[in-house]
Amino acid sequence: xxxxxxxxxxxxxxxxxxxxxxxxxxxxxxxxxxxxxxxxxxxxxxxxxxxxxxxxxxxxxxxxxxxxxxxxxxxxxxxxxxxxxxxxxxxxxxxxxxxxxxxxxxxxxxxxxxxxxxxxxxxxxxxxxxxxxxxxxxxxxxxxxxxxxxxxxxxxxxxxxxxxxxxxxxxxxxxxxxxxxxxxxxxxxxxxxxxxxxxxxxxxxxxxxxxxxxxxxxxxxxxxxxxxxxxxxxxxxxxxxxxxxxxxxxxxxxxxxxxxxxxxxxxxxxxxxxxxxxxxxxxxxxxxxxxxxxxxxxxxxxxxxxxxxxxxxxxxxxxxxxx
Numbered sequence: 396x397x398x399x400x401x402x403x404x405x406x407x408x409x410x411x412x413x414x415x416x417x418x419x420x421x422x423x424x425x426x427x428x429x430x431x432x433x434x435x436x437x438x439x440x441x442x443x444x445x446x447x448x449x450x451x452x453x454x455x456x457x458x459x460x461x462x463x464x465x466x467x468x469x470x471x472x473x474x475x476x477x478x479x480x481x482x483x484x485x486x487x488x489x490x491x492x493x494x495x496x497x498x499x500x501x502x503x504x505x506x507x508x509x510x511x512x513x514x515x516x517x518x519x520x521x522x523x524x525x526x527x528x529x530x531x532x533x534x535x536x537x538x539x540x541x542x543x544x545x546x547x548x549x550x551x552x553x554x555x556x557x558x559x560x561x562x563x564x565x566x567x568x569x570x571x572x573x574x575x576x577x578x579x580x581x582x583x584x585x586x587x588x589x590x591x592x593x594x595x596x597x598x599x600x601x602x603x604x605x606x607x608x609x610x611x612x613x614x615x616x617x618x619x620x621x622x623x624x625x626x627x628x629x630x631x632x633x634x635x636x637x638x639x640x641x642x643x644x645x646x647x648x649x650x651x652x653x654x655x656x657x658x659x660x661x662x663x664x665x666x667x668x669x670x671x672x673x674x675x676x677x678x679x680x681x682x683x684x685x686x687x688x689x690x691x692x693x694x695x696x697x698x699x700x701x702x703x704x705x706x707x708x709x710x711x712x713x714x715x716x717x718x
Contacts, residue, residue, distance in 0.1 A: 396578055397503040397533075398426030403492055403526070405432070406464040412539045413505040416690070418473040419545045419552045420503055427478035429499050430468060433491045434461070438483045473547060489525035496532050504534045508684055524681055527663060533575065533694045542689040544657040556583040560656040562590055562647045562683070565622055568696035572662035575694050580633075585657070588635045589626055590650050591619050592643040644682035652688045659683065659691045
């Protein structure tokens with residue numbers, strides 16, 4: 396289901412953590428890897444074939460260093476036998492990656508997140524989260540050290556998915572993520588675990604407004620139970636459903652660790668920035684990405700990659716992208 400893989404890199408050891416995922420999915424899908432580098436300066440289109448003496452004569456040492464980094468990465472054994480296309484552009488990483496997804500018909504982006512917390516993240520944000528918000532295709536986030544589902548031995552790379560955790564909220568934005576999770580489970584003969592978290596704010600409302608709040612909470616619990624039973628019944632006994640109450644990201648992360656999940660799949664929606672800047676993810680999704688014990692596959696609600704529905708009885712239409 397993923398053929399063309401975009402592998403953004405800044406050539407650091409940390410960024411290389413996503414290389415084996417990009418290579419494994421491209422190899423499995425019979426596709427290619429686009430090795431993507433965003434620079435602050437402009438590199439010539441023929442950088443990889445330009446005679447070294449020309450770069451030296453122009454005192455473009457940074458271009459010589461960049462070409463060496465690209466060649467070193469191309470020589471990685473993980474890329475052996477794969478079609479790998481190096482692309483170097485100038486600009487802002489998230490914007491250029493979103494553009495490259497369209498230009499190169501990308502099915503999956505693999506990125507590494509630093510999982511920064513506190514003041515550093517508040518001031519500088521996370522490039523990985525900006526990429527998730529901007530990219531029009533699924534984004535796989537990796538945060539080493541994590542539970543690993545790609546295994547490399549000698550010249551063989553294997554994807555081993557035993558348990559996939561789908562976080563769903565029953566909204567239209569969850570439909571593409573559910574379809575992707577189902578398809579991946581079928582392809583890898585993996586267990587599908589689905590979780591819905593009833594937010595702790597319902598409990599807070601019931602405390603503040605005991606008469607109406609408790610009634611609303613009871614109806615919510617009954618509705619979620621019915622939906623999850625229906626969802627589980629569509630999986631021929633291979634779907635495990637979970638209902639939790641509390642802070643959504645905390646419960647999703649806790650359950651992933653409890654069942655030893657290999658992958659979390661979650662639908663993403665973006666929100667307008669408070670200060671008019673670039674779009675941003677919801678805080679719960681950001682926290683799942685930063686705290687997950689395993690890689691997280693973020694599937695945008697605006698692109699349906701397979702026609703399978705999230706629920707057989709859903710009556711809510713999928714929102715159509717605006718043109």
